Amino acid sequence: MLRLILALTPLLPDPPGLRAALNYVWKTYNMPIFITENGFTCMDEGKRTAEEAVNDNDRVEYYRGYTQAVLEAVNLDGVDIRSYFAW
DSSP: OOOOOOOTTSSSSSSHHHHHHHHHHHHOOOOOOOEEEOOOTTGGGGOOHHHHTTTOOOHHHHHHHHHHHHHHHTTOOOOOOEEEEEE
């Protein structure tokens, strides 16, 4: 089994970069892709109030961008992605 680990810095979100990486891996290896980890963190996250935690617009935008990139890779580019695990 081929294992590739692609790490994208959490400081600079880049959904188009994820789409490009997925296309590269798919075109290079022609094997199904399992995204085993993709997440968002921020400083002092554990110190947020409940209200701040619920209104986490940065995280919403992060996941909106990354899930859109994955969907475009699948639906527009034909990349075979079998899973996406967000944390």
